[in-house]
Amino acid sequence: MRKHYIDVIRVIAIMLLIPFHSARIYDYYPFYIKDDESMILQLFAIFLSQWRMPILFLVSGVGTYFILLSRSNRAFIRDRLKRLLIPFIFAVLVIVPPQGYYASLSKGIIPANTSYWEYYPTFFTFDLSQIDGFTGTFTPAHMWFILFLVVFSLVSIAVFRFIQHKKRMVTPSTHSWFLYLLIVPIFITDITFLGMEFNPFYFFTFFLYGAYIVKESEIERMIAVERTRLLILAIVSMGAVLCLYWLHITNGFTTPLILFTLLNAITTFAWIFAIIGYFKTYMNKKIEWITAVNKMAFTIYILHQTLIVVIGYYLQQTSIFMWFQFILINILTFISIGILYYLFIKRSSFVKMLFGAK
Numbered sequence: 001m002r003k004h005y006i007d008v009i010r011v012i013a014i015m016l017l018i019p020f021h022s023a024r025i026y027d028y029y030p031f032y033i034k035d036d037e038s039m040i041l042q043l044f045a046i047f048l049s050q051w052r053m054p055i056l057f058l059v060s061g062v063g064t065y066f067i068l069l070s071r072s073n074r075a076f077i078r079d080r081l082k083r084l085l086i087p088f089i090f091a092v093l094v095i096v097p098p099q100g101y102y103a104s105l106s107k108g109i110i111p112a113n114t115s116y117w118e119y120y121p122t123f124f125t126f127d128l129s130q131i132d133g134f135t136g137t138f139t140p141a142h143m144w145f146i147l148f149l150v151v152f153s154l155v156s157i158a159v160f161r162f163i164q165h166k167k168r169m170v171t172p173s174t175h176s177w178f179l180y181l182l183i184v185p186i187f188i189t190d191i192t193f194l195g196m197e198f199n200p201f202y203f204f205t206f207f208l209y210g211a212y213i214v215k216e217s218e219i220e221r222m223i224a225v226e227r228t229r230l231l232i233l234a235i236v237s238m239g240a241v242l243c244l245y246w247l248h249i250t251n252g253f254t255t256p257l258i259l260f261t262l263l264n265a266i267t268t269f270a271w272i273f274a275i276i277g278y279f280k281t282y283m284n285k286k287i288e289w290i291t292a293v294n295k296m297a298f299t300i301y302i303l304h305q306t307l308i309v310v311i312g313y314y315l316q317q318t319s320i321f322m323w324f325q326f327i328l329i330n331i332l333t334f335i336s337i338g339i340l341y342y343l344f345i346k347r348s349s350f351v352k353m354l355f356g357a358k
Helices: 004-026 039-049 052-069 073-095 097-106 116-124 141-165 176-192 200-215 217-225 227-251 257-282 288-294 297-316 322-345 349-354
Strands: none
Touching: 004 039, 004 052, 004 257, 004 288, 004 297, 004 322, 039 052, 039 227, 052 073, 052 141, 052 200, 052 257, 073 097, 073 141, 073 297, 073 349, 097 116, 097 297, 141 200, 141 297, 176 200, 176 217, 176 257, 200 217, 217 227, 217 257, 227 257, 288 297, 297 322, 322 349
């Protein structure tokens, strides 16, 4: 049975990537283009970064588990390569390079009169120390998420098949506090591979949690029962995280690593499962606009960051106030995606395949 609340979470999480990556232009950390720094947008970005990608991997795990239930292994692999790998390759070759071009222009790495086609061959300069591409070298950019989904989908076949045939471990008599044990793998995978910027073991944990939620229906009941307690924990722990970040940025205060990692694990867990608990309780129904946007969710993901960088670059050439820039970047990115999807992408099955649209 389709879990409509998962569709709602997926759509909202994807759409939140637009204000998140727009805020990255104004935070304190490196990005493709930068402008005046804002502590408010920095804390906003930190807030979203605590749970936005983990929850996307979790809902992807839910979807992958459902797909595997209805397909043979061969059909599943063919579907995942078509739906994920082809859009990944297309995006890296076509959609991502403009980010490097405008990063290079913005930072003065290439002359201002350099055309995009003059820059394009240099995009394929590999520098593992600059794999984020913020200086214009090769990067998968935001498409790392899609690449991870390709790998996770293939690796998880045996794991998910095992889960499918395994008896349920969680029963109605299992105490709701069992749910909080799920913090442990989050903490372990994070602290063990802390130096890894894009930690596959950490994100695979959430991918597996998605399948676990589908298999163990009692987990959903627990999450719904605990939703208020989870939300309180989420708010308190997030407040502590934001306070510590603020102290670090303003005063150089450093929290002991193991304590900060544990706090992050608790915060991520609490926000994700509080969101699931409330959406399961109140949003588990078919919503027409969610259904429509869900069909273009991958398209939004593929296009959003490049559009943000391009729009942001040109708005930086104006004298518009920072907050108006931020608002305009968000509005113009949403509008541009809608125009591109409905006028060009939706009209061709081949183009839809390239952009991962349904």
